[in-house]
Amino acid sequence: MNDLSVNGLSGLSYLPGYFSRAAQETLLEQIRAVVARAPFYRPAMPRTGKAFTVRMSNCGPLGWVSDVSGYRYQPHHPDSGNPWPAMPALLTNLWKDLAPEAPDPEACLINYYENTARMGLHQDRDEQTFEAPVISVSLGDTATFRVGGLSRKDPTKSFRLQSGDVVVLGGEARLAFHGIDRVLAGTSTLLKNGGRINLTLRRVTQPM
DNA sequence: CAGTCGCA
């Protein structure tokens, strides 16, 4: 595991190759089962209604959603109203491994990037607590990931994330600005139709 | 009225 140095923030870790190819295949199968019950939808920006290029789903008790009225966590799919499927054990195990002190994860956002999809610089700040880290898993095509500081204007650095890599935004880096510049088409054989899936695990509510 | 997980 490496600590990435960006703007002097501690708590930003990069774990290349955390998941073996066999584990990636198992995880992908479990994610496919989730998405069969909670299909990808395309979120919209608050106020403007501008569509994201990324499509999203969730698993776990809460899911992150965005529409014209804002960002929020909610326990049901925005289209079907069904509760989000349970989080696969591989993901709760990952959380226990990398954040053993943190309360259980409540949300796993599933982002599907087709080749032209991007995600602008942003902070993950819709949670009620920032004590637990955000843990992110990359599957499929390699992407260029950009990380900055606690202010949007801070300088940024970019890194390539490959299938099976894990990134942890914790401690001082929990609220670091980050985003995906682009997906490098044809860099992985994991997803038959190409593209990239990113899984983001989060604690949302303050534990009792 | 600042600021935008967007866009120019």
Next chain:
DNA sequence: TGAC
């Protein structure tokens, strides 16, 4: 839109 939400915070002021």
